[in-house]
Amino acid sequence: MYDVFDLPERTFPGGFLWGSATAGHQIEGDNVHAQRWALERRSPHMEPSGKACNSWELYRRDAELLAELGHRAYRLSIEWSRIEPAEGRWDDDALDRYVDNLTYLNERGVRPVLTLHHNTHPQWFDERGGFSRRDNLRFFERFCERVVPRLADLVHAWIPLNELNISTKPGRGELKLNMVRAHGLAYRLIKRHASAPVGTAHAYTVWMPRRAHDPMDRALARHLDAITNEFFFHAIRTGELVHPRVAGAHEPDVRGSADFWGINYYTRTMADARSADCTGERFRHKRLRMIDRPFYMEEFFPEGLIAACERLSDRPIHVTEHGVSCDDDRWRIVNLALHLDALGEAIAGGADVRGYLHWSLMDNYEWESYAPRFGLCACDRETFERTPKPSAWYYKDVIEANRTGPDILRRHLDELPTLGG
Ligand code: BGC
Numbered sequence: 001m002y003d004v005f006d007l008p009e010r011t012f013p014g015g016f017l018w019g020s021a022t023a024g025h026q027i028e029g030d031n032v033h034a035q036r037w038a039l040e041r042r043s044p045h046m047e048p049s050g051k052a053c054n055s056w057e058l059y060r061r062d063a064e065l066l067a068e069l070g071h072r073a074y075r076l077s078i079e080w081s082r083i084e085p086a087e088g089r090w091d092d093d094a095l096d097r098y099v100d101n102l103t104y105l106n107e108r109g110v111r112p113v114l115t116l117h118h119n120t121h122p123q124w125f126d127e128r129g130g131f132s133r134r135d136n137l138r139f140f141e142r143f144c145e146r147v148v149p150r151l152a153d154l155v156h157a158w159i160p161l162n163e164l165n166i167s168t169k170p171g172r173g174e175l176k177l178n179m180v181r182a183h184g185l186a187y188r189l190i191k192r193h194a195s196a197p198v199g200t201a202h203a204y205t206v207w208m209p210r211r212a213h214d215p216m217d218r219a220l221a222r223h224l225d226a227i228t229n230e231f232f233f234h235a236i237r238t239g240e241l242v243h244p245r246v247a248g249a250h251e252p253d254v255r256g257s258a259d260f261w262g263i264n265y266y267t268r269t270m271a272d273a274r275s276a277d278c279t280g281e282r283f284r285h286k287r288l289r290m291i292d293r294p295f296y297m298e299e300f301f302p303e304g305l306i307a308a309c310e311r312l313s314d315r316p317i318h319v320t321e322h323g324v325s326c327d328d329d330r331w332r333i334v335n336l337a338l339h340l341d342a343l344g345e346a347i348a349g350g351a352d353v354r355g356y357l358h359w360s361l362m363d364n365y366e367w368e369s370y371a372p373r374f375g376l377c378a379c380d381r382e383t384f385e386r387t388p389k390p391s392a393w394y395y396k397d398v399i400e401a402n403r404t405g406p407d408i409l410r411r412h413l414d415e416l417p418t419l420g421g
Contacts, residue, residue, distance in 0.1 A: 002300075004337045004416065009405035010344025017355030018399040019073030019110070020066070020376060021321050023118035023162065024082075026364040027055040027062075033081035035126035036119065036367075046368040053364050054384040059101045065377065065386050066361065067108040070396040073156065074110050075201075075320060075357045076101070077118035080125070080143050087124045087139075095150060102154035111156035113320070113357065115201060116144060116186060118162040119367070131182060132175045140182050144189050152194035159262055159320065160186035163203035165232040168224055168278060173246035180235050184254035197259035201320040202232060206268040206304035210280035216273035217280075224271050224278065237314070260354065261312040262320035265339075268301040290326035295372055297325050300335055302342035309346035309353060316352045319343065323359035325372035330417040332376070332391040333409070340404045358395065362386055 025031050029051035040048045055062055066074050082094040102112045117140070121130065125139055144160075164179035187198050207224045209217035223244075231243045239255025242248050272280025287298050309317055324335040340356070347353050363375035370381065376392035379385070394412035398404055 002334075002338060004334050004409060004413070005406050007337060007341045007404070007406065007409075009403055010341055010348075011403040012344065013347065013354070014402075015354075016402060017073045017111070017318065017357075018395075019071040019075065019113075019355070019357045020069075020361040021075035021113075021357040021359050022055075022062075022077075022361050022364060023115065023120075024077045024079040025049060025052070025118070025120045026360075026366070027053040027362070028079065029054045029056055031079055031081065031120065033085040033122055033124075034079060034120040035081075035123045035130070038123050038126075040368075043368075047370060049365040051384070053362055053379045053386075056097075058384060059097075060104050061386065062361065063101070063104045063108050063110060065388075066105070066110045069376070069388060069392050070399045071110055071361075072399070073113055073355060073357060074105055074361070075113040075115065075159070077115035077162070078147065078151075079120060080117065080140075081120065081122035083147060084122055084143055087122075087128075090146065095147060098147075099150065099154065102151060106154060112154060113157045113159065113318075114151065114155045115159040115162050116147070117160065117182075118201075130175075131178045134178050134181070137178065137182050137185060141185055141189065144186050148190055149193045152190075152196075155194065155196050157196055157260070157318070158186075158190050158194070158198040159201045160190070160198065162201045163264060165228050166203040166205075168228060171245075173227075173243040176231075177235075177241045177243055177246055177249070180232065180241060180254055181251055184251055184257045187257035188253050199258050199260035199262040199318060199320075200232075200236070201262045201264055202229075204229065204263040204265045204304070204308045206301065206307060207271045208268050210270040210272040214273070217271055220273045220278060221271035224269075233312070258315060260316040260318050262318045263308050263312070264321035264359070265305050265308060265319060266297055266322065266324075267299050268304050269296070288331070290324065290328065290331050291372055292327070293371060295325060297372070300324075300338055302338045305339055305342045306346045306349070309343070309351035310349070313351060316354045318355040318357070319353070320357055321359040322356070323374045325366070325374050327373065328417050329389040329391050330413060332389070333394050333413045334416065336391065336395060336398075337404060337409055337413075340398065344404065 207221040209221045270280035360374045362377040362379045363373040366372040378387045
């Protein structure tokens with residue numbers, strides 16, 4: 001394993017925006033009008049989200065926790081399905097609660113980075129076909145019209161939609177391009193009401209051929225990169241929507257519709273042309289079993305973060321998510337040290353990185369299960385008490401010093417944890 005104690009000191013630029021990230025459905029609880037709630041009910045393999053971290057009640061506690069841990073920014077999302085639970089029926093109390101949440105964060109010196117759509121939307125919208133139908137964009141636009149003017153003064157940076165680029169499934173091109181259109185229209189709309197920057201939360205997947213020399217794996221890796229990464233960067237840079245199997249289009253609203261590149265970065269993925277779903281097993285000699293079940297987060301690949309920063313050099317960059325699911329919190333400290341070092345290297349190489357938001361503030365609902373734990377803090381599933389883990393104190397020291405280094409690391413980590421099987 002890598003010797004993290006040997007990593008150099010890395011100082012970050014002045015005003016660097018340190019913080020953490022969550023999403024509404026994953027922490028609020030009882031998000032009963034969302035399409036994911038309905039999906040959890042009809043899918044036996046999914047654990048229901050239930051009360052999650054009960055942040056719908058405890059959001060003020062979350063703001064206090066962020067302040068205690070020294071976070072200067074917090075990425076959170078609002079739930080459209082709470083604000084418009086039925087088509088055209090608006091719940092002003094829900095919006096008022098988000099206003100209070102954002103106000104309280106600001107008062108505690110934590111700057112809100114707000115996502116308008118983080119994988120969830122109202123069930124009624126889903127039943128109408130969601131983003132797969134272009135004429136449904138008017139519903140998303142109407143939602144944005146409702147919330148953006150109300151929240152405009154409270155938000156430090158905006159992210160219209162989380163990870164709209166991610167799908168590799170056949171037949172999803174039209175859906176993804178409609179979500180790019182939704183991003184473009186939200187960008188223009190926000191610009192009419194607010195001066196804060198608007199960016200992305202791009203799921204940055206580094207696709208590697210499973211067999212480095214194999215022409216089919218290499219071709220597949222390039223293809224997967226094109227349909228998850230490049231189509232999106234190209235759309236934002238030029239306004240041209242290009243995706244295999246979908247008629248190309250030009251969208252003036254999309255051109256230039258990001259003031260910063262926000263990237264969610266976790267690890268690399270193997271492209272395997274001999275596997276039915278295109279993705280291959282990790283190399284066993286590199287695999288870290290950090291929870292007791294197979295999970296995509298089983299390898300550290302900080303190099304990918306450097307590659308992403310190099311590729312996106314045409315705009316300021318924010319890491320809008322990065323983290324690790326592990327039961328032994330020491331892995332989180334190791335993972336943080338490695339990736340902050342990589343980020344420092346990218347910055348030293350000229351990348352204009354402005355912030356880093358760790359996924360996640362606390363253990364939360366990981367879309368179908370509570371087993372993967374990404375939190376800097378634990379969250380008791382009965383009492384909802386939040387308890388910072390050692391990694392939260394390590395991260396706090398990094399934030400305060402605005403640098404990494406072996407001295408800070410040694411205060412929080414005695415030795416490297418042993419490898420999982
Ligand atoms: C998503 C989060 C998720 C995290 C960890 C990201 O893809 O935006 O909602 O919990 O990864 O898997």
